[in-house]
Amino acid sequence: MLSSLSRALIATARVATSRPVSMLSSLCPARSFTRTLWMHGGQGSALRPAFLYPYRGFPAVSCGCGGLHTEGDKAFAEFLSDEIKEEKKIQKHKSLPKMTGGWELDVHGTEAKLIRKLSGEKVTVTFNTNNSIPPTFEEESQEGQKAEENEPELVSTPNFVVEVTKQDTKETLVLDCHFPEDEVGHGEEEEESDLFTIREVSFQPTGETDWKENSYTLSTDSLDWALYDHLMDFLADRGVDNTFADELVELSTALEHQEYIRFLENLKNFVKC
Numbered sequence: 001m002l003s004s005l006s007r008a009l010i011a012t013a014r015v016a017t018s019r020p021v022s023m024l025s026s027l028c029p030a031r032s033f034t035r036t037l038w039m040h041g042g043q044g045s046a047l048r049p050a051f052l053y054p055y056r057g058f059p060a061v062s063c064g065c066g067g068l069h070t071e072g073d074k075a076f077a078e079f080l081s082d083e084i085k086e087e088k089k090i091q092k093h094k095s096l097p098k099m100t101g102g103w104e105l106d107v108h109g110t111e112a113k114l115i116r117k118l119s120g121e122k123v124t125v126t127f128n129t130n131n132s133i134p135p136t137f138e139e140e141s142q143e144g145q146k147a148e149e150n151e152p153e154l155v156s157t158p159n160f161v162v163e164v165t166k167q168d169t170k171e172t173l174v175l176d177c178h179f180p181e182d183e184v185g186h187g188e189e190e191e192e193s194d195l196f197t198i199r200e201v202s203f204q205p206t207g208e209t210d211w212k213e214n215s216y217t218l219s220t221d222s223l224d225w226a227l228y229d230h231l232m233d234f235l236a237d238r239g240v241d242n243t244f245a246d247e248l249v250e251l252s253t254a255l256e257h258q259e260y261i262r263f264l265e266n267l268k269n270f271v272k273c
Contacts, residue, residue, distance in 0.1 A: 073271050080268035087261050093254040099247050101239045110259055112252070116239055123238045124163040127248070129256040132158035134181070156252040160196075162240055165206055174211070175235065176200040179245070195245040198231055 099105065099114060103125075106113040114125040133156050157179035164173045176199045202217040220228055235241065 067273055077268055077272045080264055080271065084261060084264050084268065087257070087264065091257060091261070093257075096254050096258075097247070097250050099244075099251060101244065103239070105251075107255065110255075112255060114248075118238070120167045121238070122163075122165045123240070124165070125160055125240065125248075126163070127158040127160035127252060129156055129158055129252055129259060132156040132252055132256055154253070154257075155249060156256040157249055158252050160248065162235060163204075164238065170206055171203040172206045174202050174204050175231070177240075179249070192242065194232060195242045198228065198235075201231065 096105070096107075101116065102118075103114040103116050106115065110129045112127055112129070116123045133154050159176070159178040162175040162177060164175075177196050178199055179196050198220050200217050200219055202211075202215050204211045204215055220231075
């Protein structure tokens with residue numbers, strides 16, 4: 001009974017902590033918010049002392065592996081098993097989506113690297129899926145609307161760094177990019193807004209793993225728009241444009257979801273061990 005009550009209370013204490021992503025989600029549909037592990041710091045926390053603390057008084061269960069096992073651990077593992085099944089059920093991509101334009105993908109954990117070579121240049125885009133899902137605030141359900149239909153979508157919008165290297169040069173052009181919170185256009189006459197923006201630009205020594213902090217870094221906050229537009233065109237000519245940004249969001253969302261499921265599986269194994 002306590003196991004069922006624990007799962008019910010944890011599911012009741014769910015909360016969505018993300019920002020609106022209507023602009024990106026319209027281009028790249030993502031999974032719904034089902035992460036019941038995220039606990040509510042308000043109403044949910046008020047329920048915990050009265051109902052969940054008694055678990056801490058349960059004696060450990062004897063086991064030959066030498067690890068500590070409690071009834072609370074058993075309930076936790078059962079909850080994680082259910083959560084893993086639900087996440088796999090809504091997983092959109094069983095295999096990672098492909099990037100168009102001849103990009104080669106290299107993934108190490110949460111860090112991913114896209115590489116494209118063309119006419120004596122090498123373009124490298126690096127991003128990390130950690131903390132890439134922006135906080136969302138759930139809107140109140142309209143009368144007659146099901147709760148599932150009102151759940152926000154989880155979309156991964158990571159910051160990414162573009163490195164452009166030319167042959168026989170000692171410096172690499174580095175552009176630090178990110179997805180803005182809201183759709184931002186740089187001119188009233190533009191028909192289509194940029195899905196991403198450039199925050200900083202600098203030159204770094206080619207082949208160096210650690211960038212020099214004393215290299216001049218240009219912030220685009222106060223940059224002339226004509227120069228900024230040329231930088232955006234420079235990236236677009238090398239395949240980093242709105243289409244690329246849209247596909248990057250879809251790829252990052254799939255990567256992040258894979259890592260989340262893997263984390264739940266590791267957590268379940270750790271709790272059961």
